Amino acid sequence: xxxxxxxxxxxxxxxxxxxxxxxxxxxxxxxxxxxxxxxxxxxxxxxxxxxxxxxxxxxxxxxxxxxxxxxxxxxxxxxxxxxxxxxxxxxxxxxxxxxxxxxxxxxxx
Numbered sequence: 001x002x003x004x005x006x007x008x009x010x011x012x013x014x015x016x017x018x019x020x021x022x023x024x025x026x027x028x029x030x031x032x033x034x035x036x037x038x039x040x041x042x043x044x045x046x047x048x049x050x051x052x053x054x055x056x057x058x059x060x061x062x063x064x065x066x067x068x069x070x071x072x073x074x075x076x077x078x079x080x081x082x083x084x085x086x087x088x089x090x091x092x093x094x095x096x097x098x099x100x101x102x103x104x105x106x107x108x109x
Contacts, residue, residue, distance in 0.1 A: 004020070004106070006020075013041055013052060014052050014053070017039035017041075017052035017053035018039075018052070018053045020039055020053070020106070021037050021038075021039050021053040021054065021055040022055060023105075023106060024037050024055070024102070024106070025037060025055040025056075025057055027101075027102045027105050027106070028057060028096075028098060028099075028102060029099070030057055030058065030059070030060045031057070031059065031060065031094065031096060032059060032060055032087070032090055032094070033059050033087055033090045033091040033094045034056060034057065034058055034059045034087075034091060035056070035057040035096055036054060036055075036056050036057075037054065037055045037056070037057065038051050038053070038054045039051070039052050039053040039054070040052060059087060062083075064079045064080065064082075064083050065079055065080065
């Protein structure tokens, strides 16, 4: 994202990247799908750069088998498999909206 571009000395880039990734992980709210935060160094010629830091925000979980009581294990497996397929589809199609207050918090620090 262009909003988070930052110029730092090359010897401090890894430390700044890790700190920014951790701050973003704390500030961005959890979504229904897993979100990966990656901080990269861009090269001058537009080629994708090297990833310096990565943090993952886990997906929110809903207990889909809470309503089941005892019974056959295959019913539980079916519900969990169905949930996993939905999460996979949502991750592919989902769009992450970063709240404005996250930008303000990062710029404040």
